[in-house]
Amino acid sequence: MHTPVTIIGAGLGGLTLARVLHVHGIPATVYEAEASPEARAQGGMLDIHDYNGQLALEAAGLMAEFRGLVLEGREMMRVLDKDGALQLEIADDGTGGRPEVMRGELRQLLLDSLPAGTVQWGRKVSGVHALGGGLARGGFRRHRGYGPAGRRGWPLVAGASAAVRRYARVCRYVVRRDLSVRQRDPAPGHHEGGRRRDDDGAPAGAGDLRAPGARRHAARLRGADQVGWTGFAGIDFTEAAAATERIAAEFAGWAPELTALITDTDTAPVLRPHYALPVGHRWERVPGITLLGDAAHLAGPNGEGANLAMLDGAELGQALAAHPGDTQAALSAYEQAMFPRSAEAAAFEGAELHGVDSADNTPQGLLDMIAEKGQ
Ligand SMILES: Cc1cc2nc3c(=O)[nH]c(=O)nc-3n(C[C@H](O)[C@H](O)[C@H](O)COP(=O)(O)OP(=O)(O)OC[C@H]3O[C@@H](n4cnc5c(N)ncnc54)[C@H](O)[C@@H]3O)c2cc1C
Numbered sequence: 058m059h060t061p062v063t064i065i066g067a068g069l070g071g072l073t074l075a076r077v078l079h080v081h082g083i084p085a086t087v088y089e090a091e092a093s094p095e096a097r098a099q100g101g102m103l104d105i106h107d108y109n110g111q112l113a114l115e116a117a118g119l120m121a122e123f124r125g126l127v128l129e130g131r132e133m134m135r136v137l138d139k140d141g142a143l144q145l146e147i148a149d150d151g152t153g154g155r156p157e158v159m160r161g162e163l164r165q166l167l168l169d170s171l172p173a174g175t176v177q178w179g180r181k182v183s184g185v186h187a188l189g190g191g192l193a194r195g196g197f198r199r200h201r202g203y204g205p206a207g208r209r210g211w212p213l214v215a216g217a218s219a220a221v222r223r224y225a226r227v228c229r230y231v232v233r234r235d236l237s238v239r240q241r242d243p244a245p246g247h248h249e250g251g252r253r254r255d256d257d258g259a260p261a262g263a264g265d266l267r268a269p270g271a272r273r274h275a276a277r278l279r280g281a282d283q284v285g286w287t288g289f290a291g292i293d294f295t296e297a298a299a300a301t302e303r304i305a306a307e308f309a310g311w312a313p314e315l316t317a318l319i320t321d322t323d324t325a326p327v328l329r330p331h332y333a334l335p336v337g338h339r340w341e342r343v344p345g346i347t348l349l350g351d352a353a354h355l356a357g358p359n360g361e362g363a364n365l366a367m368l369d370g371a372e373l374g375q376a377l378a379a380h381p382g383d384t385q386a387a388l389s390a391y392e393q394a395m396f397p398r399s400a401e402a403a404a405f406e407g408a409e410l411h412g413v414d415s416a417d418n419t420p421q422g423l424l425d426m427i428a429e430k431g432q
Pocket of ligand 1: 066
């Protein structure tokens with residue numbers, strides 16, 4: 058007899074879990090804070106890796122549909138130095154292991170693969186706690202009561218939500234109570250701007266572009282122009298033009314096609330601080346509750362978060378299917394694999410990938426990382 062599963066958050070992790078459970082005939086309900094699937098733009102592109110995100114889609118039985126979403130030519134990548142000289146170009150010949158798709162289309166694919174009513178929109182969970190005996194209870198903001206299981210509790214909760222301000226409240230009975238999600242110090246972040254030009258006239262062409270420099274980088278990643286830097290804290294982003302000018306000044310002397318990534322924009326710059334949980338963070342097993350995706354291992358932007366969230370969801374679903382009637386064994390098996398996997402990804406990122414806070418953030422460092430990681 059399979060236990061119904063309650064999932065908090067209809068992100069890629071929670072939806073993959075719901076889908077894999079559905080494939081195995083296990084009922085699930087997803088509570089999502091947003092009012093509808095269209096409540097928020099889902100952002101740009103994601104590359105889905107053959108060693109994690111694609112494994113999840115296979116477990117979900119959605120590989121053929123996923124292939125239909127792949128954007129041709131988007132796996133191309135170029136590395137430039139600050140003078141705009143090409144250091145590396147990786148072509149997209151259609152055989153790479155990291156095809157790009159639109160995030161919104163991938164999410165919609167997962168939503169469409171679930172029975173009607175699986176996702177309950179506009180249900181913001183305000184807290185969850187364990188009742189013992191493998192049951193948990195949660196409450197909703199703006200809704201009286203405790204959800205469909207009432208005061209009896211939910212048989213299993215898989216938290217898939219990491220909204221930073223809500224993290225401690227939703228997850229505090231799973232992680233250490235004093236844990237908070239912090240900006241890394243010295244708080245690196247990136248700024249995103251919208252581009253005026255079409256791809257034809259832009260330095261990046263169709264694919265990604267990265268230009269690392271000491272303690273900063275200019276990039277176009279998955280369709281978004283970005284600047285990484287550690288000095289954003291001193292900038293007033295409510296003054297868009299002044300903020301853009303100030304950021305561009307930090308890149309004085311860089312090639313014009315790179316500074317254009319900052320200045321050639323239609324939209325105000327948006328600051329996206331990088332938040333992270335401590336690398337290797339884990340918790341004691343809590344009967345009936347676990348976490349996945351960003352809620353379990355929020356890390357800096359290492360290009361792995363969505364992929365890991367999906368693999369978490371798939372593996373948790375498979376573990377629950379493999380242990381009917383023994384939720385504790387299923388959650389233990391899932392967590393034993395998830396903890397080291399996410400710690401390894403976060404440690405790699407912290408040391409190498411987005412070392413914008415390092416003076417050694419050089420094109421050669423990036424080339425070495427690409428050679429090591431094989432991406
Ligand atoms: C700018 C940016 C670029 C990125 N690029 C990449 C990339 O290229 N590749 C990659 O692999 N990863 C990337 N990531 C990381 C990736 O987006 C996340 O790791 C991934 O979305 C995590 O999925 P999730 O399902 O765990 O959580 P989320 O996608 O955050 O989903 C959580 C869901 O829970 C809902 N929710 C929140 N609180 C509550 C509540 N209290 N009750 C009910 N529902 C709630 C939210 O509305 C949301 O729908 C990027 C992240 C950012 C910010």
